[in-house]
Amino acid sequence: MKVPSLQARPVTSTGRVRRWPRLARFRSLRDYGIAGSFVAIFVVLSVASPVFLTSRNLLNVLDESAQVGIMACAETLVFIAGGFDLSIGAIYAVAGIVAVKLSLGHLAAPEALTAGILAGLLIGCVNGVLTTVGKINAFIATIATQFVFYGVALVMTGGFLVTATGRSFAVLGGGLSWGLTYQVIAWLVFAAICGFLLARSTFGRYVYAVGGNAEAARLAGVHVKLIRGATFAMSGLAAALAGVLDVSRVSSAEPTAGMGIELTVIAAVVIGGTSIYGGAGAIWRTMLGVLLLTLIGNGFNLLNIAATYQQIFQGAVILLAVGVDAWSRSSA
Amino acid sequence: MIGPAIPGRGSTGGAERGGGAVPLLQAVGIIKTFGATQALRDVGISARPGRVHGLIGENGAGKSTLSKIVAGVITPDSGTLLLRGCEVRLTSPRQALRHGISYIGQERNLVAARSVIENVFLGIESRALGSVVSRRALRRRYRELTEATGIQVPPERTVAELSAPEQQQVEILRALARGAQLLVMDEPTAALGHQEVRSVIATVAALRDQGHAILYVSHAIEEITESCDDITVLRDGQVVQAGPAAGQTRESLVTAMIGQEPDAAGPPRRGRIRPPLAARPPVARQPDNSHAVLAADGVSRRGLSEVSLTVSRGEMLALTGLIGSGASDTARVLAGADRPSAGRVQIATARGWQAVRRPSLSWRQGIAFIPESRASQGILPDRSVAENITLPSLRKLSRFGVIRRRRELAMTAELIRHLSIRCAGPRALMRTLSGGNQQKVLFARALFAEPVVVVAIEPTIGVDVGARRAIHTAMADLAQAGIPVALATTDTEEALDLKARVLVLKDGRIAACFPGEAATKQGILDAALGGFGAKP
Numbered sequence: 001m002k003v004p005s006l007q008a009r010p011v012t013s014t015g016r017v018r019r020w021p022r023l024a025r026f027r028s029l030r031d032y033g034i035a036g037s038f039v040a041i042f043v044v045l046s047v048a049s050p051v052f053l054t055s056r057n058l059l060n061v062l063d064e065s066a067q068v069g070i071m072a073c074a075e076t077l078v079f080i081a082g083g084f085d086l087s088i089g090a091i092y093a094v095a096g097i098v099a100v101k102l103s104l105g106h107l108a109a110p111e112a113l114t115a116g117i118l119a120g121l122l123i124g125c126v127n128g129v130l131t132t133v134g135k136i137n138a139f140i141a142t143i144a145t146q147f148v149f150y151g152v153a154l155v156m157t158g159g160f161l162v163t164a165t166g167r168s169f170a171v172l173g174g175g176l177s178w179g180l181t182y183q184v185i186a187w188l189v190f191a192a193i194c195g196f197l198l199a200r201s202t203f204g205r206y207v208y209a210v211g212g213n214a215e216a217a218r219l220a221g222v223h224v225k226l227i228r229g230a231t232f233a234m235s236g237l238a239a240a241l242a243g244v245l246d247v248s249r250v251s252s253a254e255p256t257a258g259m260g261i262e263l264t265v266i267a268a269v270v271i272g273g274t275s276i277y278g279g280a281g282a283i284w285r286t287m288l289g290v291l292l293l294t295l296i297g298n299g300f301n302l303l304n305i306a307a308t309y310q311q312i313f314q315g316a317v318i319l320l321a322v323g324v325d326a327w328s329r330s331s332a
Numbered sequence: 333m334i335g336p337a338i339p340g341r342g343s344t345g346g347a348e349r350g351g352g353a354v355p356l357l358q359a360v361g362i363i364k365t366f367g368a369t370q371a372l373r374d375v376g377i378s379a380r381p382g383r384v385h386g387l388i389g390e391n392g393a394g395k396s397t398l399s400k401i402v403a404g405v406i407t408p409d410s411g412t413l414l415l416r417g418c419e420v421r422l423t424s425p426r427q428a429l430r431h432g433i434s435y436i437g438q439e440r441n442l443v444a445a446r447s448v449i450e451n452v453f454l455g456i457e458s459r460a461l462g463s464v465v466s467r468r469a470l471r472r473r474y475r476e477l478t479e480a481t482g483i484q485v486p487p488e489r490t491v492a493e494l495s496a497p498e499q500q501q502v503e504i505l506r507a508l509a510r511g512a513q514l515l516v517m518d519e520p521t522a523a524l525g526h527q528e529v530r531s532v533i534a535t536v537a538a539l540r541d542q543g544h545a546i547l548y549v550s551h552a553i554e555e556i557t558e559s560c561d562d563i564t565v566l567r568d569g570q571v572v573q574a575g576p577a578a579g580q581t582r583e584s585l586v587t588a589m590i591g592q593e594p595d596a597a598g599p600p601r602r603g604r605i606r607p608p609l610a611a612r613p614p615v616a617r618q619p620d621n622s623h624a625v626l627a628a629d630g631v632s633r634r635g636l637s638e639v640s641l642t643v644s645r646g647e648m649l650a651l652t653g654l655i656g657s658g659a660s661d662t663a664r665v666l667a668g669a670d671r672p673s674a675g676r677v678q679i680a681t682a683r684g685w686q687a688v689r690r691p692s693l694s695w696r697q698g699i700a701f702i703p704e705s706r707a708s709q710g711i712l713p714d715r716s717v718a719e720n721i722t723l724p725s726l727r728k729l730s731r732f733g734v735i736r737r738r739r740e741l742a743m744t745a746e747l748i749r750h751l752s753i754r755c756a757g758p759r760a761l762m763r764t765l766s767g768g769n770q771q772k773v774l775f776a777r778a779l780f781a782e783p784v785v786v787v788a789i790e791p792t793i794g795v796d797v798g799a800r801r802a803i804h805t806a807m808a809d810l811a812q813a814g815i816p817v818a819l820a821t822t823d824t825e826e827a828l829d830l831k832a833r834v835l836v837l838k839d840g841r842i843a844a845c846f847p848g849e850a851a852t853k854q855g856i857l858d859a860a861l862g863g864f865g866a867k868p
Binding site for chain 1: 667708712777
């Protein structure tokens with residue numbers, strides 16, 4: 001599994017400075033900062049590297065983004081509803097292991113992969129129940145379940161790599177002949193579903209309402225716990241989908257898969273501009289946030305910049321994104 | 333000894349009776365406005381050591397504002413504060429405390445998870461003890477404090493475990509430990525039961541005997557007459573009566589509080605004017621049990637005991653009473669926002685009577701609810717006006733969970749026109765609207781739900797005259813269309829303006845019931861204050 005690296009938005013890029021002459025306009029910065037940053041880095045890389053604008057490189061960027069992207073779309077729903085899910089890395093691992101194990105236990109590949117995804121959905125439901133009915137703080141609850149699920153992954157594998165046999169298991173890890181992989185298609189479809197739910201469905205309205213003002217939503221007749229729980233279930237489903245896509249690609253699963261991926265996912269959501277306080281955000285933002293992270297890692301490689309700087313930029317970008325969110329609130 | 337300021341322009345609190353000492357604190361010519369509302373118009377008051385000065389008035393008369401100014405919680409627009417005869421400017425409660433003035437409000441300001449003694453000496457441990465906190469010395473100082481005041485709270489108990497009056501006592505101890513000489517107590521008994529009120533009054537008496545000055549703010553006449561040495565009555569932001577408590581009776585205070593002739597033309601109350609009577613259609617709103625729509629049967633919970641009532645078709649019902657009387661709690665239970673600990677609330681539906689349990693069910697059962705606090709319980713500030721209106725009724729607008737947005741925009745635009753909500757359109761963000769227009773949006777939300785009954789709490793609080801009139805007209809229209817409206821309001825005028833059947837609550841019980849025509853301001857206030865209104 002490749003985790004896309006993080007790097008700072010080009011704060012100093014002249015284009016941004018010109019568009020927002022005064023940094024005091026945090027609102028517009030928060031609203032469109034991600035779009036501006038994305039365009040800026042895209043242009044910079046197009047000019048700086050002859051390889052960047054090739055279809056092969058761009059498809060590669062999409063492919064690298066896909067698994068994080070799937071999880072980030074669902075995490076966006078969790079965030080908007082006012083929750084937080086840190087256990088997605090563990091769910092990612094467990095789902096892959098379940099799929100591989102079941103395929104070894106004489107289950108056909110499609111069923112085994114589906115079972116892996118359903119396992120993630122089930123685990124997501126557990127998270128949902130703990131944080132709503134159980135009233136445990138989502139941050140703490142999902143740290144705890146993360147430990148539990150990684151433990152489950154270890155028990156299931158005995159700590160070893162488990163390898164799937166049979167070519168049909170690896171079909172999902174492939175792609176179309178011209179280079180578009182199935183996991184990219186899965187990401188785009190899943191993002192479209194999440195985006196549609198948020199923007200057009202009653203469920204989406206409830207998600208925004210619950211995260212924006214839970215008590216007001218409750219008094220307006222919204223079933224707050226059900227909505228919040230459902231976002232955790234979707235998060236579990238998405239993490240499992242990403243995990244299953246990964247094991248199908250490499251035909252093996254290991255208990256340490258996905259470790260730390262949740263941080264990348266959360267960073268992508270936050271960088272996109274979805275509020276960590278709930279009630280505001282959008283799927284397109286998260287898509288751009290994920291792509292921005294991958295683009296920057298891609299840029300490091302193409303421009304031969306030492307990879308050691310990546311982590312420093314990771315932290316800076318996250319601070320900047322969360323800072324803009326906080327400042328725009330206090331100045332509003 | 334107190335010399336309360338006599339009413340009148342620029343008065344400097346003359347009329348000092350007995351005791352020649354300079355007042356500990358004297359406020360002169362205080363003026364304060366909030367937006368368009370003039371809360372205090374040239375008001376004076378003074379406090380002397382060893383006296384309890386009662387400050388009484390109706391809800392919104394300005395007594396809480398005045399007490400906060402005296403304690404430095406808010407600053408006046410103009411006017412002077414004299415501390416032992418010298419002018420001071422109080423800009424924060426902290427600074428006031430340095431001058432020996434402590435404000436004890438309705439909200440507790442304690443660290444709930446720590447012990448009583450830690451709270452009492454929080455931040456001032458080192459004054460006596462150097463950098464290491466000596467538990468023994470703290471305990472000694474605590475014992476001295478409690479012996480001096482007669483307040484008995486176990487020092488090692490956690491504050492969270494204490495009852496409401498005990499927490500209040502901890503706050504008093506904390507103020508005294510910091511050298512407070514004037515205690516400003518704002519509605520100290522607002523949320524307390526009968527027994528607890530007794531203990532507060534005893535504490536106040538002990539503090540007075542110790543030589544402290546106390547400003548006691550309340551709307552409860554019995555408490556004031558019992559515990560105060562001097563009484564100042566505020567009405568519409570002005571001092572209407574001031575003097576020693578001796579010679580004041582309950583009746584004279586009520587008359588002062590509501591004015592000689594409640595219906596006589598006077599300055600508009602809190603900047604509001606009454607909606608023109610002609611604007612409202614005359615409707616007979618007699619309760620009719622055969623058309624009961626919503627019924628509470630022996631409902632009890634914290635703050636309510638055995639409340640029973642019915643809301644009938646086409647009726648306008650006003651639940652009123654003093655703050656903390658249980659009027660808004662009753663409305664919340666009626667709407668399903670809170671669950672009763674005993675008794676039940678039921679609504680008549682096509683399938684017979686059904687229990688009202690929680691908002692997610694009650695909206696579907698036909699109960700539209702407009703909650704008390706617009707900002708914290710009502711609106712979604714970062715979503716559009718349209719979304720705020722349709723949130724409880726999305727089922728009507730959607731097919732297979734997909735919202736028909738064009739229809740939503742058209743229908744909400746229609747409601748925006750109908751209620752003349754001033755906004756940039758249905759897509760405008762809720763937080764760009766003024767308070768009155770936000771309240772109208774909540775009303776539009778209720779209308780959009782096509783309810784069987786509307787339950788509203790303080791639907792016109794903090795809104796301007798125009799919005800108030802519009803909301804009143806809309807409620808009257810609803811009632812005329814057969815949809816009953818039950819509203820909880822602390823504004824007596826509102827209940828009278830709407831020609832509603834009035835239920836007066838006191839201490840969580842229904843104290844009196846007035847059919848529409850029989851309600852008078854005097855009668856309602858009498859019942860609310862614990863007097864002799866008609867029994868239901």
